[in-house]
Amino acid sequence: MRKVVSILLFLVIGFFSLAAMKDGSYSVDGRTSGGWQAFMKMTVKNEKIINVQYDRKNSQGQLLSMSDKDFRDGSFALSRSLKSTQNVSTIENISNSELTNEFKTMANFLINKANSGQTGDFTLN
Template identity: 45%
Template sequence: MKKLLFTLMFLINILGFSALQNGIYSVEKRHDGNWTSFVKLTVKDGRIIGAQYDRKNQKGELFSMSQNSFRDIALEISRNLISSQNVNSVTGKDAAAVSEFKEMSNFLINKANNGETGDFKM
């Protein structure tokens, strides 16, 4: 009986503290070469309902608007997260982009777990 009670309390604790809080979360990461990558997540009812991954140059021009191959990769990665709701299961054709997206998304998911909406920098 004690084991069952302990297990239930443990599960309630985990579920209570790991629920994503509603809001819009975004993070930017500056790179050498005068460009910045960013991820923006929208959370509603504890689920990621929107994800955007892109890069921009110093003028603010999005890579996805000028590079078709990057646009396809960014869309694939973003859709993968929305459908799976699991950063670890995100895959794509560009391993570097997937790795960057996962790093930035995990950062934002930690913020969403704490309800810290806003724009962040890495």
């Protein structure tokens, strides 16, 4: 039974990894935690991620990256890693696992949207 599940999982992952991302702009708002709402914007051109912005904003629209150096450094490191590898599963975890997990969840969501060509703004529940 485990072999069947493993094979099916491998096939599903392979199918999605072979799908070409469609050019466009994609964005998602994530969960709010501690007064900050996570968001990610991603631009795809020629089937490649060319820009990623990951940050958090408060109710006044102020960015967490402007006031928290550790968050800013982590956000930039994760964004650079995604742009260079084009693959969420190869992104190395940074010291803040909550930040890494949130980033990966949002990136996978937007990559799935890009694979299906659904440009626009989304909300992650």
